[in-house]
Amino acid sequence: MSIPAIDFSAFRNGTEQERRVLADRITEEFKKHGATRLVSHGITGESIKKTYEQSDKFFKLPEAEKAAIANVRDANPQRGFSYVGSEATSKVNKRDQKGEFQICEDDDVDQELVDAKEHFDYTRKGDEYPTPWPSEASIPGFRDWMEGAFLPDCMKLARDILTAIEMGLNVPAGTFTSCMESRVDELRIQHYPPLAVEELKTGKVKRCHPHTDFGFITLLFQDATGGLEIENRASGGWLPVTPTGDPTEVGVYIGDTLVHKTNGHLKAAVHHVVAPVSLKHREEGMMPERFTIALFAKADRHADIGPMPQFITSETPQRFPNLTALELHNKRVGQLYDARPKATVVSA
Structure with a gap:
């Protein structure tokens, strides 16, 4: 079994019937795997290659220069540079009694497991949570390209995919995309340094521990190194997502926000x-170093992401609370950085 790579070009250029057929196919893949892969989606191989080149330049900056634009490890949206081991993805999901991964609801995930990666997170100019950028002298053209060219292209693609999901689920047009008008998506460039295989054998270190993402969907570009796996829902275990070699290949992953909106559908x-x-x-x-690029497509921060009425029935009662996208985001990021509010112990 493998995650198919689907040609997305018909969604932008095809007839209405071709668009609908493609939307149905993509949505079925999401129902099976929570993920799919797309090629020929409008972002060129040259554009993706340039972004990798810019990413390589960033991670080769002196450590002191990266530390000067460090992400603050709290529950707010991530901005700036995060050092190797800064995140703890092991703390955001856990298996329930049925063996299924669920969002953690408490503080009982106390294992000290390490993620062997570093990353830089940013968003559009003018966001209420501003991005600290490296100086223009350090990487000429870095901000202009990442913020002014690549980010808008990824944001457009994410909205096209969500439009396809709306069609595939048979919900009104704009059901999801109308909740994204403030354009608070985040883009991350990520570097996994070389890692000794022996370190993996300790059980304490992975390049990234099992988790789900927080937004509507994630677009993930990965280099040829490999190592990404998704949960195999059909038979258990893990399913490698080996790069196909197509220069435009992008993985698309369902995130927690879309799960909430569809009541787990x-x-x-x-x-x-x-x-x-x-x-x-x-x-x-x-293991050789590895680079990825991720766009986290987010709902407006004050949008209600509680389950929509059409997904609540007597057979499937409401599974998730009515909360805002920012409340969910802060909860999940707080878990990553162990920055959640702790229960107060009242003495007798």
């Missing part, structure tokens, strides 16, 4: 990053 894609398939059974050696 769509389930989020649980994913992690481990050793590539070629190194799975090695006892020693080094």
